[in-house]
Amino acid sequence: MSQRELPPVFSSAEIEASLYEKWVDAGYFTPEANSDKVPFSIVLPPPNVTGVLHIGTALDHTIQDILIRMKRMKGFNVLWLPGTDHAGIATQNVVEKQLAKEGLSRHDLGREEFVKRVWRWKEESSGAILKQMRRFGDSVDWTRERFTMDEGLSNAVLTIFKRLYDAGLIYRAERIINWCPRCMTAISDIEVDHSEDEGELLYIRYGDGKDSIVVATTRVETMLGDTAVAVHPDDARYADMIGKTITLPLANRQIPIIADEHVDPEFGTGAVKVTPAHDPNDFEIGQRHSLQNIVMLNPEAVVTGTGTEFDGLDRFEARMAIVEVLRAQGRIVAEKRPYIHSVGHCQRCDTTVEPLLSKQWFVKVAPLAKAAADAVRNGKVKIEPESLAPRYFEWVDNMHDWCISRQLWWGHRIPVWYGPNGEIFVTGPNEVAPAGYFQDPDVLDTWFSSALWPFSTLGWPVQTDDLKKFYPTSVLVTGYDILFFWVVRMMLFGLFAMDGVPPFRVIALHGLVRDKFGKKMSRSKGNAIDPLELMDIYGADAIRFTLARGANPGSDQALAEEWIAGSRNFGTKLWNATRFAMLNGATVSGALPDFESLNAIDRWILSRLNRTISEVGALLDSYEFARACEIIYHFAWDDLCDWYLELSKDAFASAMAEDSKRVLGHVLDQLLRLMHPVMPFITEALWTTLTGGESLVIAEWPKANPSHHDKDGEKLILQVQEIISEVRRFRNDQGIKTSQRIPGQFYAPAEFARYESAMRFVLRIDHPEEGIFVPSKTLMVGEFKIELDLRQSVDIVAEHSRLSKDLASAMRDRETAIVKLSNDGFMAKAPESVVVEIRERLTKTDMDIARINAQLEQLTSA
RNA sequence: GGGUGCUUAGCUCAGUGGUAGAGCGCCUCGUUUACACCGAGGAUGUCGGGGGUUCGAAACCCUCAGCGCCCACCA
Numbered sequence: 001m002s003q004r005e006l007p008p009v010f011s012s013a014e015i016e017a018s019l020y021e022k023w024v025d026a027g028y029f030t031p032e033a034n035s036d037k038v039p040f041s042i043v044l045p046p047p048n049v050t051g052v053l054h055i056g057t058a059l060d061h062t063i064q065d066i067l068i069r070m071k072r073m074k075g076f077n078v079l080w081l082p083g084t085d086h087a088g089i090a091t092q093n094v095v096e097k098q099l100a101k102e103g104l105s106r107h108d109l110g111r112e113e114f115v116k117r118v119w120r121w122k123e124e125s126s127g128a129i130l131k132q133m134r135r136f137g138d139s140v141d142w143t144r145e146r147f148t149m150d151e152g153l154s155n156a157v158l159t160i161f162k163r164l165y166d167a168g169l170i171y172r173a174e175r176i177i178n179w180c181p182r183c184m185t186a187i188s189d190i191e192v193d194h195s196e197d198e199g200e201l202l203y204i205r206y207g208d209g210k211d212s213i214v215v216a217t218t219r220v221e222t223m224l225g226d227t228a229v230a231v232h233p234d235d236a237r238y239a240d241m242i243g244k245t246i247t248l249p250l251a252n253r254q255i256p257i258i259a260d261e262h263v264d265p266e267f268g269t270g271a272v273k274v275t276p277a278h279d280p281n282d283f284e285i286g287q288r289h290s291l292q293n294i295v296m297l298n299p300e301a302v303v304t305g306t307g308t309e310f311d312g313l314d315r316f317e318a319r320m321a322i323v324e325v326l327r328a329q330g331r332i333v334a335e336k337r338p339y340i341h342s343v344g345h346c347q348r349c350d351t352t353v354e355p356l357l358s359k360q361w362f363v364k365v366a367p368l369a370k371a372a373a374d375a376v377r378n379g380k381v382k383i384e385p386e387s388l389a390p391r392y393f394e395w396v397d398n399m400h401d402w403c404i405s406r407q408l409w410w411g412h413r414i415p416v417w418y419g420p421n422g423e424i425f426v427t428g429p430n431e432v433a434p435a436g437y438f439q440d441p442d443v444l445d446t447w448f449s450s451a452l453w454p455f456s457t458l459g460w461p462v463q464t465d466d467l468k469k470f471y472p473t474s475v476l477v478t479g480y481d482i483l484f485f486w487v488v489r490m491m492l493f494g495l496f497a498m499d500g501v502p503p504f505r506v507i508a509l510h511g512l513v514r515d516k517f518g519k520k521m522s523r524s525k526g527n528a529i530d531p532l533e534l535m536d537i538y539g540a541d542a543i544r545f546t547l548a549r550g551a552n553p554g555s556d557q558a559l560a561e562e563w564i565a566g567s568r569n570f571g572t573k574l575w576n577a578t579r580f581a582m583l584n585g586a587t588v589s590g591a592l593p594d595f596e597s598l599n600a601i602d603r604w605i606l607s608r609l610n611r612t613i614s615e616v617g618a619l620l621d622s623y624e625f626a627r628a629c630e631i632i633y634h635f636a637w638d639d640l641c642d643w644y645l646e647l648s649k650d651a652f653a654s655a656m657a658e659d660s661k662r663v664l665g666h667v668l669d670q671l672l673r674l675m676h677p678v679m680p681f682i683t684e685a686l687w688t689t690l691t692g693g694e695s696l697v698i699a700e701w702p703k704a705n706p707s708h709h710d711k712d713g714e715k716l717i718l719q720v721q722e723i724i725s726e727v728r729r730f731r732n733d734q735g736i737k738t739s740q741r742i743p744g745q746f747y748a749p750a751e752f753a754r755y756e757s758a759m760r761f762v763l764r765i766d767h768p769e770e771g772i773f774v775p776s777k778t779l780m781v782g783e784f785k786i787e788l789d790l791r792q793s794v795d796i797v798a799e800h801s802r803l804s805k806d807l808a809s810a811m812r813d814r815e816t817a818i819v820k821l822s823n824d825g826f827m828a829k830a831p832e833s834v835v836v837e838i839r840e841r842l843t844k845t846d847m848d849i850a851r852i853n854a855q856l857e858q859l860t861s862a
Numbered sequence: 863g864g865g866u867g868c869u870u871a872g873c874u875c876a877g878u879g880g881u882a883g884a885g886c887g888c889c890u891c892g893u894u895u896a897c898a899c900c901g902a903g904g905a906u907g908u909c910g911g912g913g914g915u916u917c918g919a920a921a922c923c924c925u926c927a928g929c930g931c932c933c934a935c936c937a
Contacts, residue, residue: 176935189934190933194933201937215937217937264936268937272936272937273937279937282935283935284935341937342934388866390865391931394865394933395932398933480931483932517874518930538899549885550875552876555875557874558873560873560874562873562874562885562887563886565899568899569899569900571899572897572899573899575896576897578896579896580895580896580897583895583896584896627876630885633884641896641897645896649894649896653895725902725903728903729902731903733903735890737891737892738892738902816881825916825917825918826918828917829916829917833880834880834918838880838881841881
């Protein structure tokens with residue numbers, strides 16, 4: 001085989017560009033839907049809607065792609081379902097902002113033109129994100145995301161809507177919903193972010209004289225819509241007022257005083273103003289007492305139709321104006337300011353959300369949520385890590401009905417048509433409403449269609465082969481922050497549409513990326529990391545490995561540039577090691593030599609490799625990416641580079657044995673396969689050069705080889721490592737330069753005699769010249785002994801301090817061992833293996849202490 | 863208010879019953895057949911406090927303290 005040589009330095013940018021082209025051209029990333037291989041399907045979260053790769057998105061992709069690449073190497077038929085990014089409000093907002101720059105609003109364009117414009121923007125931005133993903137090594141073909149709004153999905157949306165409607169699970173009702181006056185649409189509960197804001201709590205006197213009552217409020221302006229004052233039925237203070245009416249100031253209406261259990265007598269004055277059209281609680285009170293609903297704000301949150309001087313004022317202007325008037329009238333009896341309370345904000349634009357009475361479409365969630373909870377409770381769906389399951393349950397067990405209509409233009413139109421006499425006609429696929437009907441102008445919540453993803457992308461409602469083969473999907477990978485938005489909803493609809501079969505078997509949740517101090521990243525704080533910029537500096541592999549290495553299931557990771565630099569260093573190390581190995585003849589041609597015939601070091605590295613493969617495989621299968629990376633890292637850097645290659649340098653100097661060349665080639669070959677999912681580019685470049693193989697993407701995943709397990713061998717090398725460290729430490733403490741060669745004698749187990757020269761090489765110890773060897777220092781570990789002739793005297797102070805430290809440590813170990821062994825309880829109850837281990841430890845420390853004492857004595861007498 | 867997690871080396875975090883770990887940082891030394899994005903060596907911890915269970919606890923239980931996240935209609 002003709003082996004190419006690796007260049008001494010590598011350019012990550014070049015490798016990334018050329019290899020990705022190679023993979024795409026070769027079609028490695030195209031799922032083979034008709035293959036007989038075991039199906040593995042993975043549902044991916046949406047790429048970022050703004051068309052920019054964020055670090056959080058990068059983490060998603062890292063984890064997905066590790067799984068995808070690994071499963072493919074394991075011989076699975078991998079199908080991925082890239083998540084929808086049809087985030088209604090966000091997308092619409094981006095395009096509206098663009099329009100605003102041109103001095104236009106969506107109304108200037110009209111609905112049809114506006115939607116076209118959004119499409120255009122989406123196509124442009126998805127091109128940008130696709131390019132970024134590819135640089136990153138993502139093996140998903142993100143062009144599939146175009147299905148988001150296409151006919152296939154529309155059919156699925158129509159089908160599920162009609163089925164839910166027919167099952168009585170979709171209804172239209174007048175309710176208090178969260179209204180964003182800027183986005184001009186209803187938003188669902190989870191699209192509201194609550195924050196502790198400064199406000200004011202005002203105590204206002206309604207009515208006059210004896211017939212007055214004081215209420216407390218933070219939203220004064222809503223008093224224009226008040227239709228009652230409520231008190232607790234058992235509140236003695238107000239008992240005689242219940243049932244009477246009172247004059248509402250400013251509006252000068254008579255409103256009743258009612259009794260309702262909801263009122264907390266402890267809060268404020270124990271009397272509450274009731275505004276059924278502008279507060280969810282008040283709405284319910286209003287329902288119970290048949291109160292009138294007075295809507296006093298229009299969709300832009302401007303006071304309207306109250307017949308007062310405040311009409312035409314914005315809600316916040318009105319608030320100030322009303323306070324002023326009330327104060328002038330002497331109706332404000334007390335005020336707390338600032339008053340910190342929880343205020344809802346629109347997640348997308350941060351505008352204060354206004355609870356508004358409005359007619360909207362809802363999904364009746366209770367039966368669906370019950371099924372979703374049961375699927376996890378009875379183990380049909382597994383949440384990884386399990387510790388996040390309570391979060392899921394908390395949500396599905398207490399879910400409110402879901403408001404699904406949005407007053408937007410970008411999204412799936414609600415398939416409901418109204419007749420001239422208020423008839424309702426729901427259109428399924430290929431159905432047309434009767435003439436004269438008009439369609440509901442609203443669109444569906446983003447997550448309504450997104451919830452269909454695991455089966456709509458497979459062709460549902462048609463029973464396609466793909467659907468049969470890949471549903472339920474194997475795994476959903478996403479951050480825990482999206483559990484409620486997307487995951488729960490896929491569960492609800494999946495179970496409903498697919499007759500109780502959940503959309504995925506495993507929900508694998510990862511955490512969020514934070515800054516180096518564990519703080520949330522945000523652009524305003526300036527601690528956000530731009531993955532693209534860092535990719536330019538450190539390479540895509542470094543970003544990927546860093547993210548993988550930090551990805552403990554379900555928990556956040558702190559990310560600093562230093563970590564990425566460390567990963568880059570690791571890649572470089574691997575490059576240099578492979579290059580060095582190849583220069584010295586590492587090869588993959590020919591059969592791997594019989595294990596028993598190999599020398600101790602070769603057996604050791606194979607044994608370590610075997611262990612590494614099985615551990616990494618198990619960890620990746622259980623989504624323990626961080627621990628898998630840790631093991632890979634230490635095998636490659638410590639075992640392979642620091643020990644195997646160092647101990648082999650002596651052999652390299654002459655010529656490495658053929659068997660060892662084959663072993664080294666094998667170890668690298670397997671290691672590169674193992675690392676490919678976490679560092680795809682570097683490993684591909686190295687592996688194809690080393691093996692001449694076509695590509696790691698289609699290479700087989702390494703299999704552990706139990707016959708290479710060699711516990712005794714590993715123990716022996718451990719002793720080699722210890723004695724070498726011991727000599728190095730001695731040299732260091734004595735201030736002997738690394739380059740200075742010392743004469744010395746070796747005593748080693750027979751099996752290891754042939755490695756004397758390797759150890760001499762590493763330690764820079766020469767064979768003594770005949771007749772003039774005067775050992776002035778002896779170092780021992782286990783069966784190994786090394787005598788050194790230092791020629792000049794040993795630095796007594798340094799050596800004394802070194803030995804004393806060793807002695808103290810040995811004494812401590814001995815003490816704890818003795819305490820344990822002389823403890824009757826321990827001897828009676830501890831498992832035999834532990835007792836044996838402690839006994840061995842005691843023997844060893846005894847020996848060490850004797851040896852160190854002898855040396856100390858020798859030192860002082862010298 | 864409900865749920866949930868965390869507290870281990872200077873920093874960020876692993877470890878979940880048997881002698882306290884990693885990466886980065888720090889100190890000393892170092893151009894040796896790859897690699898200074900490197901090598902060798904070193905220092906640093908009453909594992910948040912207090913109880914308990916156990917022969918044995920960083921780990922299991924209770925409790926206190928601090929921090930965080932999610933959810934929730936408190937005017």
